[in-house]
Amino acid sequence: MGGVGDIKGSDLKPLRKLGEGAFAVVEEAVYTPPSWEGQDRTPSGKPIAPRRVAVKRLKPAIIDHEGDLESFINEIALLRKLANRRIVEYIGVGSSDLSSEEAKRKSMFLVQEFMDGGTLKKLVSRQMLDMSRHIYSFDDAFRWAVHVAEGLEYLHTSRPVVIHRDLKLENILLKGTDPHMSEAKIADFGLVAIVRPRDRALHEKLEASDAAQLQRQQSVSRSTFMRMMSSRKQLAMSPQEAWDESFKVNQLARMRTLPPQQLSGRTGSYMYMAPEMYRQEAYTEKVDVFSYGVIIFEVCAISIAGTEEEIESYAAKVSRGYRPPLPAAWPEALRRLIAACWEQDPALRPSMAAVKEALARMQAEGVPAEMQKLAIQPMCQCAIC
Template identity: 25%
Template sequence: MSDLSRGMSGLSVGSGDMERLRQENRDLKRQLGGGGVKPSLAIPWEDIDLGDQISGGGFSVVYRGYWLRTPVAIKRWFDPEMTDKLLQEFREEVMTLQELSHPNIVQLMGVCSKPPNLAMVTEYLPHSLFHVLHNTNIEVDRKRVISLAKDICCAFIYLHSRSPPVIHRDIKPANFLLDRAWKLKLCDFGLASQNARQAGAGTPAYMAPELLAGTGFNEKVDVYAFGVCLWEMLARLLPFAETPPGQLKEKIIAGGRPEIPLSCPKAMANLIKDCWQQEASLRPSFPKIHNILSDMQ
């Protein structure tokens, strides 16, 4: 008998509680390795040709490179100690992304899962929405904004329709990739979650008040962040750039939001305001947002 089973055998619980405990036990085993990489996705590290670094943060770095002579992006996890936490974060992101297939979500092509070489290989797209908005003079007119916003909606209609819903929790322009035809794809599922674990993690300027407050949350936190991104696409400014980092959390929890440009059409301004409503239940769903955007075209 395992230590967990011995501990459970001494509990006096009803049938409903016992089933809940069994489910939690199954979930824990899945998170810690009970589930695994699909055999068809397993690739040897030696097959990867690592190129220049694209981005990085936390315990992972993203590189461009080649796999079987195909241009790819490689997200590599690193930690000299290879802690259980790092291994769990790697497994969870892999297990989330390998179950997803949608035109507006970056495609997982392979996984290296033997420490110390932990890596995900995905399709390569040359630009991020952040780069286009803030590091170029490329025109992004309202028609283009609506088109990109509808692509985002399609990705989240798919994610939130899954059972249980996949909540991304880190929507921001840096996590939307673009190809040369302006097709948008969502990436970075490191914070994707179906529970309240790590409720305070994320990028503060895009986090809903309930995330910053550390209270319960649902898929409407993604709607909130979408509203901030929509504002950013129109304003081409960084949200809350004028707010000192130490004051940002308090400001958002108190209801503070970026100022919508006067040039923003009324219908678009109203949509942004609806998306970043303080009360999560008042925020629209992504299918409704998609319909509103379609009416603007």
């Protein structure tokens, strides 16, 4: 478990906006830990030096929506527990306005490591616009592919299983401004699903429990969180611990009402959506494998899959079996790997461990160098053809 704990808004010096989505704004800032108070130190006891960080805040209009606030709380609690070099590092959480409980709620923020290389989508877009030079090589593409595969393997083999559900180029961030030296990490866990191992006997036992009690557990949300926040002094509970507790109770309620491994419904971006998710059928972590295949295709084809990321008609076409054509000139091993990730039947898609092995074999056999020799041109950006 990483992070330094609660962070004061006064310890952050905003620098610039990094990006803005439908739900949140992310900005670059300098975080100066209050090391003179002995709160933030390395394991060796040395004060933690100021560092550039990324600060994520929900938009005020969004944070008033109970479901979105709960998702943000869950994301924070999960990130505290993830510890893998292929996941963007969690640093801490806090509120910038402590004048009232309402102000605390509306000024919540999440602090993570600053990824100075930006998003993988931005880099692929730059390469598409300037094919006269190699902004990134296929050695780089395969290195990033391995990094993302390692991160997904960590998530999918965790207990409980973590399904990202929104893998796309925008959510793969690069550490390092030189593409030839950069590392790729997975970011944005706002749509994550956590699935406990199969336990049919336990599930049936829980199904028979008192319905009223289940309803009370399911109702834990913003009101519970606010009560935890208001009483945290008496309980010696930090905002971070309160979010964790709210997260645990909400997850327990979900686990008690849903059969294990039974997830359904559409979540994420249409251009990366697995067929079973679009059809709102039960799905597993293999939806991430499908999305991963799209990412590898885009990076190697030097093409963004569609001029619009939310084209439902394209996702419908994919759900019926359509896939973008794989260039015949590509090495057969790469074509097989992407096709396997895109299998219509999720049970036939490989595990991320198998994907890693396939990538390692291709690297050893010189596939990236073979790709580099090809006269690669950006593929059609149309999401329909």
